[in-house]
Amino acid sequence: MILYIWRHPKPITAGGLCIGQTDVEVDKRKLKRLANKIQRFVRLQQLPKVIWVSPLQRSLKVGEILAQRGFECRVAPKLAEIHFGDWDGQSWKQIEKQQIDEWCNNFAHFAPDHGESLQQLFNRAESWLDKIAAEQKDSPVLAIGHAGWINSAKMIATGQEVPNLAINWPHSVGYLSCSHIDI
Incomplete structure (x- = not known):
């Protein structure tokens, strides 16, 4: 399966x-x-006119515009950004430096209170990718997502593990850019 996933607008x-799952305009x-x-x-x-989006408005609203133009818009909560x-x-600046240091030094498993760890994001992304790949087989999939999710999917597709240190996390993909990921 080939996933074409665009990062939402800035x-x-x-x-x-x-900003993770905060719903910003x-x-x-x-x-x-x-x-x-x-x-x-x-x-x-x-390509088929089917677009997958996260429920966050910076992704969802693009899907809604496309739905008005004849696309089928499918909302997938598993496409949401990491929950901080x-x-x-x-x-x-308001987040304690000690907490940020703990996160950077235990990047894979640290989760802010009431949030999720990077490992949990990877698990969520992998679960969605596996489900869609099984359903779609050889059909391309189109989606609108978020930087952390897209980086996770790219790493999963190339067999990389969740990085333990923040320094090993790749740079974010650009806003409005399309990533081509072979699953």
Whole structure:
């Protein structure tokens, strides 16, 4: 299975904040820009008009635009970004340095209070990828996701383990960019 997954547009008010599952707004023009990009890609590649999205509005709203244009929009909670728990939506400056250090030094297994660890995100992403691969077989899958989830899926696809140290985490994919992942 080939997964084509686009990262959502840049949120309006995310600068300096720890954003995981906090539902932040995106400029409507940027939502339409990504929808146009996906629609053009699907037309040129002659792909099925089915798009998977996370329930977070920075992904979901692009799917809703595409649904108005004849796409089938499927919402998958397992596509959501990592849940940072009590950190989610907070300024990085407000989070205790000791907690951030603990996270960076136990990157795979540390979870902020009421949140999930990177290992849990990997497990969630792998579960969704396995389910979709079994259903889709050789059909390409289109999705709109989030940087942490996309990096996790790329690492899973290449057989990499969850990194134990934050320094070993890859750079985030760019907003509106498409990642091609062979599962």
